[in-house]
Amino acid sequence: MVTIILHCPYCGSERLVKYGITPNGKQPYRCRACGRQHRAHPGSNAYSETARETILRAYQERSSLRGLTRTFGVSRNTVSAWLKKKALS
Numbered sequence: 169m170v171t172i173i174l175h176c177p178y179c180g181s182e183r184l185v186k187y188g189i190t191p192n193g194k195q196p197y198r199c200r201a202c203g204r205q206h207r208a209h210p211g212s213n214a215y216s217e218t219a220r221e222t223i224l225r226a227y228q229e230r231s232s233l234r235g236l237t238r239t240f241g242v243s244r245n246t247v248s249a250w251l252k253k254k255a256l257s
């Protein structure tokens with residue numbers, strides 16, 4: 169059996185509690201340290217934080233969405249959404 173220690177993606181705390189279940193069968197967690205909710209296992213179509221950073225960095229270097237989609241197989245819509253999010257934050 170494999171024990172996965174989950175960390176809160178926002179504050180890094182391990183004090184996560186299961187928090188109901190989403191309509192699509194995912195198990196959300198709530199962090200007891202900062203009170204934010206997140207899903208422990210994002211869908212297979214979601215990119216990890218690391219992958220996203222890598223792709224966004226590549227975008228800043230080459231400034232070509234089309235090249236990115238070819239290199240990483242990521243959809244242009246996804247990258248656009250990340251860029252919009254990044255611009256807001």
Ligand SMILES: [Zn+2]
Nearest residue numbers: 176179199202
């Ligand atoms: Zn937290």
